[in-house]
Amino acid sequence: MLKVTGYSDDNIEIDGDIRDEFDRYNSDGDYLAFSDGTVLFAKYDDNGIWRFTVIAKGNLYDSKVDGDVMADTADVINFKDGIKWVVCGKDFTK
Template structure:
């Protein structure tokens, strides 16, 4: 099963995505026009991120194990985790 989601955030340059089972990602639209996803916290279903390519005009892709229930996106909000 694949979970595909597209958020319309054309005016957004950064934000945060959260997923069931604990994954948090920073989201950034870089200077090359590529959406980048950087893990803040890797939840139990997180697998990997495949980097997008300027040459191929592709965005980063995030992969999870089966079982995700939901995801949410917040524009313009950066989440920082204090691990102390």
């Protein structure tokens, strides 16, 4: 299993089968691509919440839990077992 969420104002956290983080301080938004074909757009919004927009769903994508400003929680993306890699960057093309 794999979970993607944000931490503070500068980190995208990857936890589970892969454990890592992407330092994204002062970013205008970034794309995350996963080995199953899932693509997310990640942005720290004006309310102080990490938001993940699903651009494409792969076969291991499981669910999204929306963050809550009042509870000070970030969006959470869940994957089934089997994600082999994830990359983070600025550019995306279809």
